[in-house]
Amino acid sequence: MAQTFNITDDEVGKKVIAADGDEIGLVTEVRHGTAYVDADPSLTDKLMSKLGWEHTDDDAYPLQKSEIETITDDEIRLRRM
Structure with a gap:
């Protein structure tokens, strides 16, 4: 079963x-x-396409929770695709 993450403002600034x-x-x-x-x-x-990211005006791309493996105090690590 995949872990679900509660994404909050605490994630701003994380790698x-x-x-x-x-x-x-x-x-x-x-x-x-x-x-x-x-x-x-x-x-x-290629990586952007793999993540399903399309170019936006503000150059910020949404990160789907299903792509996240772990969240630590310093970073968000993505799953292997």
């Missing part, structure tokens, strides 16, 4: 780390329980 250990961005905002990630400029289109 978002891919399953392979690469840092892919930073949580810049939480809206209605969804973390929005400002993607690292070096993030490839």
Whole structure:
């Protein structure tokens, strides 16, 4: 059974780390329980596509709870895809 996460304003400022250990961005905002990630400029289109992220005007992408493996005090680590 997958763990469910309660995403709060406490997540703002946390690094978002891919399953392979690469840092892919930073949580810049939480809206209605969804973390929005400002993607690292070096993030490839392939990874963005894999996460289902499309370009938005503010360059912050919604992070689906189903993509999250763990949340610590410092980071959000994503599941292996």
